[in-house]
Amino acid sequence: MLKKGTILYSVLKMKCPQCQEGGFFISTPYDLKKAGEIHEKCSECGIRYSKEPGFYYGAMYVSYALTVALFVTLWVSFNLFFENVSVGMQIFIIISSTILLTPYLYALSKIIWANFFIKYDRERKSKSTH
Numbered sequence: 001m002l003k004k005g006t007i008l009y010s011v012l013k014m015k016c017p018q019c020q021e022g023g024f025f026i027s028t029p030y031d032l033k034k035a036g037e038i039h040e041k042c043s044e045c046g047i048r049y050s051k052e053p054g055f056y057y058g059a060m061y062v063s064y065a066l067t068v069a070l071f072v073t074l075w076v077s078f079n080l081f082f083e084n085v086s087v088g089m090q091i092f093i094i095i096s097s098t099i100l101l102t103p104y105l106y107a108l109s110k111i112i113w114a115n116f117f118i119k120y121d122r123e124r125k126s127k128s129t130h
Contacts, residue, residue, distance in 0.1 A: 005122070007115045014111050017118035019045035024114070029107035036106050049114060056110055063109035067098060070105070 002009045004020050016022040022044035027034040038056075041048045050056070071094055078090045085093075 005120050007120075010115055010120070011108065011111050014107065016042040016045060016047065016049075017111075017115045018042065018047045018121050020120060021045070024049065024111055025107060029103040032103065035103050036110060038110065047118065049118075051117060056113060059109040059113035062112050063105055066105045066109060070094075070098060070101065 002012060007017075009015070010017045010020050010024075013020070014024050016024055019042060022039070022042035024038055024042075026037040026039060029035060038049050040050070074094050074097060075090065078085050078093075
């Protein structure tokens with residue numbers, strides 16, 4: 001299902017958008033001391049992950065969209081499938097889920113943002129770019 005060369009592969013595996021082999025993040029999303037820190041460049045193809053200073057500020061919009069999608073999905077699911085759950089419990093579960101998933105959503109937003117601007121290129125594998 002996940003084929004190398006697709007954006008989904010890069011996003012879900014959190015690999016370099018260009019070669020999809022090198023790691024994108026320094027650590028896991030739940031290593032809170034290094035949460036969201038990315039490598040300066042890919043260890044495989046050498047592409048620089050930051051195009052300019054402040055490049056990843058745009059990922060805030062992606063993070064916002066992911067959080068809204070999580071909220072709407074949970075809210076609709078409760079109202080369609082779990083009608084006997086009180087509104088207070090729904091709010092508690094939504095807030096708890098958002099807090100628990102925040103590090104992952106933050107990392108996900110950065111890799112999605114990078115994939116908007118860095119495209120997969122099989123021919124550039126193992127070539128250095130600056």
